[in-house]
Amino acid sequence: SYKLHYRSTISHNALGKPHHRGMAVYSSELWDEIRGKLSMFPGGSVNLVKQESGIAVLTVNNPDRMNAFSGTMMLELQDRVSQLENWKEGKGLIVHGAGGTFCSGSDLNAVRAISNPQDGMKMCMFMQDTLTRLLRLPLISVALVEGRALGGGAELTTACDFRLMTPSSEIQFVHKHMGLVPGWGGAARLVRIVGSQGALKLLAAALKVDSALAERIGLSDGVVATGAGTALAEAEHWLGDFTRGPAPVIQAIKKVALSGRERPLEDALRKEKEVFGTVWGGSANLEALARKSKHK
Numbered sequence: 001s002y003k004l005h006y007r008s009t010i011s012h013n014a015l016g017k018p019h020h021r022g023m024a025v026y027s028s029e030l031w032d033e034i035r036g037k038l039s040m041f042p043g044g045s046v047n048l049v050k051q052e053s054g055i056a057v058l059t060v061n062n063p064d065r066m067n068a069f070s071g072t073m074m075l076e077l078q079d080r081v082s083q084l085e086n087w088k089e090g091k092g093l094i095v096h097g098a099g100g101t102f103c104s105g106s107d108l109n110a111v112r113a114i115s116n117p118q119d120g121m122k123m124c125m126f127m128q129d130t131l132t133r134l135l136r137l138p139l140i141s142v143a144l145v146e147g148r149a150l151g152g153g154a155e156l157t158t159a160c161d162f163r164l165m166t167p168s169s170e171i172q173f174v175h176k177h178m179g180l181v182p183g184w185g186g187a188a189r190l191v192r193i194v195g196s197q198g199a200l201k202l203l204a205a206a207l208k209v210d211s212a213l214a215e216r217i218g219l220s221d222g223v224v225a226t227g228a229g230t231a232l233a234e235a236e237h238w239l240g241d242f243t244r245g246p247a248p249v250i251q252a253i254k255k256v257a258l259s260g261r262e263r264p265l266e267d268a269l270r271k272e273k274e275v276f277g278t279v280w281g282g283s284a285n286l287e288a289l290a291r292k293s294k295h296k
């Protein structure tokens with residue numbers, strides 16, 4: 001059995017000052033063994049492009065298998081998230097799939113090979129940890145859903161702050177049809193997005209959620225046009241409204257929204273105070289004061 005480590009996101013350095021230890025759910029001591037297992041199932045890639053604009057694009061790339069996650073792609077995703085955690089200039093992130101579709105979940109060939117309980121638990125913990133860290137990035141993130149987001153792919157969409165869909169795209173938590181429930185943290189996050197009633201309906205009926213229904217229930221935040229490169233450009237434009245401004249301010253906004261979402265009120269207030277201290281009197285704040293801004 002595996003010990004759960006719901007790690008505090010703050011610890012103390014040698015001088016007793018608080019500092020961040022990362023945003024993980026489980027102890028990283030477990031990862032050597034799990035990484036060894038996942039590396040046995042190769043295929044595809046997870047590509048990251050960090051742009052000058054401060055918006056990065058993460059591409060789930062395994063188009064021959066509708067962007068299903070192989071074992072090595074799970075490993076690559078964790079590495080990409082680590083890179084993004086250390087991106088000081090970053091402000092936003094778009095997660096999308098290659099070849100006009102989002103992601104068909106875990107690679108069923110790998111799933112068949114690790115269908116025993118021990119390996120299933122390892123994969124579940126690894127992906128829960130990675131997707132929690134993805135959602136906790138100090139970047140404003142959006143999943144751009146073209147084509148299908150199925151199973152683990154649907155779970156991946158919930159690990160972003162927002163979701164955009166194309167008119168014909170669909171999100172479907174197909175787990176019930178596979179004799180499963182979400183195991184990448186997707187149920188816990190879905191409840192926070194659409195409420196417990198909504199989540200129960202989507203999971204229990206394994207509903208195909210099209211772009212209109214998704215918008216109505218708050219699963220999607222908007223619809224973008226389809227076409228080669230069009231959807232990505234539109235998503236970037238959409239995200240630009242939220243990422244305009246200096247990186248430290250955008251990152252601070254994400255941090256206070258995240259702590260409000262995840263923490264009990266008093267804890268969230270303390271976190272907000274801590275983050276407020278990082279921007280108060282900072283260069284963006286002083287420049288705004290010097291400009292004598294009016295918000296007409």
Ligand SMILES: CCC(=O)SCCNC(=O)CCNC(=O)[C@H](O)C(C)(C)COP(=O)(O)OP(=O)(O)OC[C@H]1O[C@@H](n2cnc3c(N)ncnc32)[C@H](O)[C@@H]1OP(=O)(O)O
Binds near residue numbers: 066108148151
């Ligand atoms: C965490 C829990 C999970 O994620 S469990 C996995 C849940 N996902 C699934 O069950 C997806 C099963 N696949 C499908 O329903 C269909 O392939 C979907 C995605 C709807 C695409 O249909 P369609 O457009 O007709 O294409 P197709 O079936 O010919 O697929 C093209 C090739 O891709 C493959 N593929 C697709 N999904 C996966 C997957 N999850 N794992 C491994 N391979 C997958 C198909 O097998 C097919 O390959 P091939 O051309 O037959 O060699």
